[in-house]
Amino acid sequence: MAEEKSLEGWAPTLDESLTIDEVIEMAFDYRGNTTIVKTDGSAVEGYIFNRAAEAREPFLEYFDKSGGGPFTLTYSQIANVEFSGKDAAAGKSWEAWQRRKAEAKAREVARSTGAGGENGC
Amino acid sequence: MGVPLTQMMTVSGHVLKQKLLRRKRYPLVLMLEVLFKCNLACAGCGKIQYPAQILKKRLTVEQCLGAVEECGAPIVSIPGGEPLLYPEIGELVEELVRRKKYVYLCTNAILLKKKLEEGLFTPSKYLTFSIHLDGMQADHDESVCQDGVYDRAVEAIRMALGLGFRVTTNTTLFDGAQPLRVRQFFDDMTELGVEGMMLSPGYSYSKAPDQEHFLRKQNTNLLFSEIFKEKKKAWRFNQSPLFLQFLMGKQDYECTPWGNPTFNVFGWQRPCYLLQEGYAHSFKELMEETRWAEYGKASGNPKCRDCMVHSGFEATAVDKTFTSWKGFKDTVAATISGKL
Numbered sequence: 434m435a436e437e438k439s440l441e442g443w444a445p446t447l448d449e450s451l452t453i454d455e456v457i458e459m460a461f462d463y464r465g466n467t468t469i470v471k472t473d474g475s476a477v478e479g480y481i482f483n484r485a486a487e488a489r490e491p492f493l494e495y496f497d498k499s500g501g502g503p504f505t506l507t508y509s510q511i512a513n514v515e516f517s518g519k520d521a522a523a524g525k526s527w528e529a530w531q532r533r534k535a536e537a538k539a540r541e542v543a544r545s546t547g548a549g550g551e552n553g554c
Numbered sequence: 555m556g557v558p559l560t561q562m563m564t565v566s567g568h569v570l571k572q573k574l575l576r577r578k579r580y581p582l583v584l585m586l587e588v589l590f591k592c593n594l595a596c597a598g599c600g601k602i603q604y605p606a607q608i609l610k611k612r613l614t615v616e617q618c619l620g621a622v623e624e625c626g627a628p629i630v631s632i633p634g635g636e637p638l639l640y641p642e643i644g645e646l647v648e649e650l651v652r653r654k655k656y657v658y659l660c661t662n663a664i665l666l667k668k669k670l671e672e673g674l675f676t677p678s679k680y681l682t683f684s685i686h687l688d689g690m691q692a693d694h695d696e697s698v699c700q701d702g703v704y705d706r707a708v709e710a711i712r713m714a715l716g717l718g719f720r721v722t723t724n725t726t727l728f729d730g731a732q733p734l735r736v737r738q739f740f741d742d743m744t745e746l747g748v749e750g751m752m753l754s755p756g757y758s759y760s761k762a763p764d765q766e767h768f769l770r771k772q773n774t775n776l777l778f779s780e781i782f783k784e785k786k787k788a789w790r791f792n793q794s795p796l797f798l799q800f801l802m803g804k805q806d807y808e809c810t811p812w813g814n815p816t817f818n819v820f821g822w823q824r825p826c827y828l829l830q831e832g833y834a835h836s837f838k839e840l841m842e843e844t845r846w847a848e849y850g851k852a853s854g855n856p857k858c859r860d861c862m863v864h865s866g867f868e869a870t871a872v873d874k875t876f877t878s879w880k881g882f883k884d885t886v887a888a889t890i891s892g893k894l
Contacts, residue, residue: 482833483820484832497607521604
């Protein structure tokens with residue numbers, strides 16, 4: 434079974450092979466808060482829920498960490514996006530749940546045959 | 555079928571009006587996601603996987619009514635999250651019923667008994683509780699990752715029916731579903747007395763990590779053909795017979811992603827209830843500026859390749875009923891005979 438990969442904790446290094454547009458696209462797909470580093474050196478933490486990469490002036494929209502917003506930033510105002518918040522989707526797939534359930538069942542069998550274990554779902 | 559005549563007439567009138575106005579794209583059901591918060595955490599559900607500040611957000615009643623007005627669909631489905639966690643749910647439903655919208659309140663029913671006891675809702679032909687049940691007790695409790703949910707839902711269904719509410723079930727079938735068990739579930743729900751059942755094959759949300767578990771098209775056709783083999787006449791479904799035939803592989807349809815537009819705290823979701831490719835700031839912007847040609851089977855979009863879900867194809871099935879003699883004939887034949 435394939436491991437579920439998450440971008441959680443990743444602070445991208447932008448270069449010729451990775452543009453800010455690509456990072457923003459990944460941040461849009463990310464199910465956690467990000468830290469948006471602005472070109473003026475300031476940073477804001479929030480959840481990016483929308484982006485318009487093909488608009489005349491490309492922009493993204495986000496709610497900040499306290500739920501305030503929505504706020505808009507143009508791509509030209511953004512230097513980087515770091516995947517700083519917990520990924521709410523990580524480990525939440527059906528397969529992960531089935532795997533945990535099978536492990537719990539195995540532990541239960543082991544316990545009934547004399548070995549120790551604990552519940553999990 | 556399980557849809558009352560007055561509702562059929564309203565939907566028919568809406569579709570015919572759109573045809574007369576020569577509108578190529580029109581909505582049938584507004585998916586009004588009042589909040590994402592839920593009291594369950596079902597595996598693979600992409601609707602609840604957000605950071606805390608997003609799960610705390612909810613639409614205001616004014617925003618909801620504004621969206622209903624903008625959209626103009628005759629049916630409003632309130633999914634979630636869990637809409638019974640929405641503090642203003644009673645007020646919202648009352649306002650929608652006042653506007654003669656057919657409301658499908660989609661709930662896991664964990665809180666339904668309590669809300670009914672509190673007298674939060676009044677029975678109406680415009681209000682239906684659409685109870686999420688993915689099969690018999692063991693199947694459903696496994697699907698929602700919590701024991702005891704099926705029993706609570708059935709208890710709430712009995713109470714709602716006893717109070718005179720319209721009640722349907724809403725079932726998503728995943729890979730590994732057992733046709734005989736699904737048929738037994740239909741028998742159980744029929745005996746329970748629900749008005750009708752709604753079915754859909756599962757599909758992965760684009761942002762959810764689960765991409766392998768959901769049903770592929772061929773498997774879907776096989777599964778539903780088995781389920782509906784020698785279909786019992788007593789089973790009633792709250793959806794188009796053409797959609798059920800589509801699930802069986804007897805009809806070949808293209809998706810109608812604008813048929814069930816979705817509005818939530820982020821805005822109007824592009825392009826459909828399942829995919830989240832961005833948000834429009836108004837319904838007009840959604841309809842006019844979304845690149846619809848990039849979605850559906852014909853587009854070659856891999857995200858749409860195996861999708862056969864209710865929110866994308868029920869609108870197609872309804873449209874076919876009114877735009878082709880074959881669609882009309884097949885619908886009438888299935889409705890009268892009870893056969894698919």
